[in-house]
Amino acid sequence: MGFNIIFNSTGIINFAQGEFCMFGGLFTFTFAVTLGLPLPLAIILAIVATALIGGLMERSIVYPLRNASIITAIIATVGASILFKSLGRLFWPKEAYKVPEFSSGNINIPGATVSRQFLWVLGLTVVSVLLVYLFFNHTRAGKAMRACSINRQAASLVGINVSRMSLYSFMLAAALGGVAGLVNAPFASYSIGLFLGIKGFTAAVVGGLGNTFGAVTGGLVLGLLEELIPGFLTVVLGVSTGYKDAVAAILLITVLLLRPQGLLGKGVAEKV
Amino acid sequence: MNDKATGNKISAWKTTAWWVGLVRRNRTLLVFILFMAVLPLWAERLSKPLDIPILLTMRLVGVFAIAAVGLNLLTGYAGQVSLGQGAFFGIGAYTSALLTVKAGFPVWLGILAAIVIAGLFGLLVAPVLRLKGHYLAMATLGLGIIVFVFMREMTWLTGGNDGVRNIPSLALPGIGIGEMKEYMRAEYYFIWTIAIIVLALCANLVRSRIGRALQALHQSEVAAEAMGVNVAGQKIRVFVLSAAMGGLAGGIYAHLQGYIDPNMFFITLSISLVTMVVIGGMESIWGAVAGAAVITFLPKFVEAIPKWVGDAPKWLERYSNYEGIVFGLILILTMVFMPAGITRGLSDMVRYRRSPFVNPFRKKVVE
Numbered sequence: 001m002g003f004n005i006i007f008n009s010t011g012i013i014n015f016a017q018g019e020f021c022m023f024g025g026l027f028t029f030t031f032a033v034t035l036g037l038p039l040p041l042a043i044i045l046a047i048v049a050t051a052l053i054g055g056l057m058e059r060s061i062v063y064p065l066r067n068a069s070i071i072t073a074i075i076a077t078v079g080a081s082i083l084f085k086s087l088g089r090l091f092w093p094k095e096a097y098k099v100p101e102f103s104s105g106n107i108n109i110p111g112a113t114v115s116r117q118f119l120w121v122l123g124l125t126v127v128s129v130l131l132v133y134l135f136f137n138h139t140r141a142g143k144a145m146r147a148c149s150i151n152r153q154a155a156s157l158v159g160i161n162v163s164r165m166s167l168y169s170f171m172l173a174a175a176l177g178g179v180a181g182l183v184n185a186p187f188a189s190y191s192i193g194l195f196l197g198i199k200g201f202t203a204a205v206v207g208g209l210g211n212t213f214g215a216v217t218g219g220l221v222l223g224l225l226e227e228l229i230p231g232f233l234t235v236v237l238g239v240s241t242g243y244k245d246a247v248a249a250i251l252l253i254t255v256l257l258l259r260p261q262g263l264l265g266k267g268v269a270e271k272v
Numbered sequence: 273m274n275d276k277a278t279g280n281k282i283s284a285w286k287t288t289a290w291w292v293g294l295v296r297r298n299r300t301l302l303v304f305i306l307f308m309a310v311l312p313l314w315a316e317r318l319s320k321p322l323d324i325p326i327l328l329t330m331r332l333v334g335v336f337a338i339a340a341v342g343l344n345l346l347t348g349y350a351g352q353v354s355l356g357q358g359a360f361f362g363i364g365a366y367t368s369a370l371l372t373v374k375a376g377f378p379v380w381l382g383i384l385a386a387i388v389i390a391g392l393f394g395l396l397v398a399p400v401l402r403l404k405g406h407y408l409a410m411a412t413l414g415l416g417i418i419v420f421v422f423m424r425e426m427t428w429l430t431g432g433n434d435g436v437r438n439i440p441s442l443a444l445p446g447i448g449i450g451e452m453k454e455y456m457r458a459e460y461y462f463i464w465t466i467a468i469i470v471l472a473l474c475a476n477l478v479r480s481r482i483g484r485a486l487q488a489l490h491q492s493e494v495a496a497e498a499m500g501v502n503v504a505g506q507k508i509r510v511f512v513l514s515a516a517m518g519g520l521a522g523g524i525y526a527h528l529q530g531y532i533d534p535n536m537f538f539i540t541l542s543i544s545l546v547t548m549v550v551i552g553g554m555e556s557i558w559g560a561v562a563g564a565a566v567i568t569f570l571p572k573f574v575e576a577i578p579k580w581v582g583d584a585p586k587w588l589e590r591y592s593n594y595e596g597i598v599f600g601l602i603l604i605l606t607m608v609f610m611p612a613g614i615t616r617g618l619s620d621m622v623r624y625r626r627s628p629f630v631n632p633f634r635k636k637v638v639e
Binding site: 074243 | 347353355399400402403406407409410411413414415417418421422425543546547550551554595596597599600601602603604607608611
């Protein structure tokens with residue numbers, strides 16, 4: 001979803017999106033464990049801190065490159081991703097950090113056992129989707145951002161500050177990445193940002209770029225496929241589950257070639 | 273010597289003019305060949321005090337330069353952003369390694385096969401070229417991941433994470449493996465001979481009709497099509513060519529290292545190849561070579577710096593990962609201040625140094 005927001009308003013694919021997730025998790029750890037703050041406060045601080053990093057990145061890297069070619073922008077965000085990861089290693093030298101779970105234990109539903117943490121993940125996802133939806137459809141800033149994504153020149157003509165919208169969208173995307181990172185924190189930590197990046201992009205493309213709900217649907221589809229296909233592979237074909245990592249990439253290419261507008265997206269006529 | 277058209281004897285003057293023309297058109301290439309030929313003489317003397325194995329690294333630069341120039345034809349000249357060059361590099365490396373280790377092929381045949389197989393794979397995945405811009409970049413990145421996963425998981429063929437060991441080295445006539453220094457120098461000359469041939473061919477290609485067609489479709493596919501350029505066909509051809517060059521580089525690389533495993537060909541390799549092209553300068557054969565040199569030497573420099581300082585401060589040594597910080601910063605700064613790459617950026621700086629009107633740092637790149 002963060003991908004979608006940035007892509008919409010700036011036309012840039014941000015390869016450092018995965019690192020925002022990393023920062024989200026690591027900041028939560030620092031605030032909650034090292035500084036001993038209560039968890040809700042730590043979470044809010046972590047989100048704010050990640051958003052600040054996103055804003056900083058936009059001002060220092062993306063804004064100067066607003067007129068540059070696609071590949072220049074890609075390389076710059078890749079550079080940011082490498083830089084962020086190294087900085088992460090520098091300040092948090094251990095490989096994995098255990099962030100306390102929001103609430104431990106499992107809940108027994110007839111037929112299945114669900115960990116409370118999973119419910120939190122689900123809940124936070126729903127809440128953030130709802131918030132983003134409300135933001136984009138019912139606030140001035142959100143509508144302005146959507147205007148920028150449709151046509152930047154026209155948006156600036158009606159008096160929208162396009163560059164500020166770009167800044168906001170980076171901060172928003174970083175904050176969302178932070179949320180994703182911190183809900184994941186107890187389960188996993190340091191993951192390869194690029195891998196996460198392609199997964200996020202796949203989710204966005206599968207759902208249709210420029211469609212907030214599409215990204216969520218895409219994420220769900222991708223998550224399900226990633227769990228189902230390896231099972232299918234092992235049971236039916238008897239091959240190793242290591243192929244799981246290729247699922248996202250194969251799905252991405254297939255969707256791009258066969259249905260480039262995404263599963264939910266509307267067809268777009270291209271202007272020559 | 274007779275002129276074909278007229279049957280007259282070509283005057284000595286004409287022959288001389290032809291030679292002068294050839295030299296003038298290729299003067300960069302000639303200077304470069306001279307430079308590379310004498311490099312080993314001083315490189316060995318400089319390596320010790322600098323603590324950087326220059327000749328050793330230069331061999332790798334040659335390999336990456338081949339792959340990067342191939343990528344530059346596709347990305348720089350034709351404007352098709354690919355983040356999957358590492359996949360072809362890996363396929364080339366595995367093809368040659370497996371053929372020589374498991375099937376007992378001679379090395380030169382293995383490398384030839386690497387070129388062919390990588391090219392064929394390029395042809396196979398060419399449909400992704402229908403995509404544009406970001407979508408193409410992400411699809412090729414996806415390709416890189418798929419190839420990586422298959423290299424890792426097809427254990428019966430590739431050995432999985434254990435990789436392929438005991439790959440025969442580039443058997444060069446006359447020099448035994450025992451004489452390390454001579455052998456290394458021979459490898460250096462061998463690799464750079466191939467690299468320079470490839471570079472010269474590419475330099476010619478971009479000046480030819482095909483090269484102009486590629487640049488035209490970079491500017492506007494519709495306009496190129498209208499001028500009679502077979503856009504789809506040219507794109508596929510240059511994609512296959514760049515894949516084959518990636519395969520060639522990969523094949524040489526496998527024999528140079530003697531050992532390969534899938535992690536060497538992860539998407540980070542693709543990214544660093546793209547970085548070489550962009551840092552060095554798009555639409556420039558020499559830029560890709562410069563980029564390959566910068567990116568390959570950078571880690572060695574960063575490694576060597578603490579040794580220069582003598583007893584380096586503890587904090588510098590403890591953070592083994594500060595290479596990433598330097599690397600990331602250089603990428604960002606280059607992109608922000610010299611979006612046209614180092615070669616163009618530096619020459620612009622020299623050119624506009626005195627000009628009160630044009631500040632190279634503010635110069636915009638026209639898409």
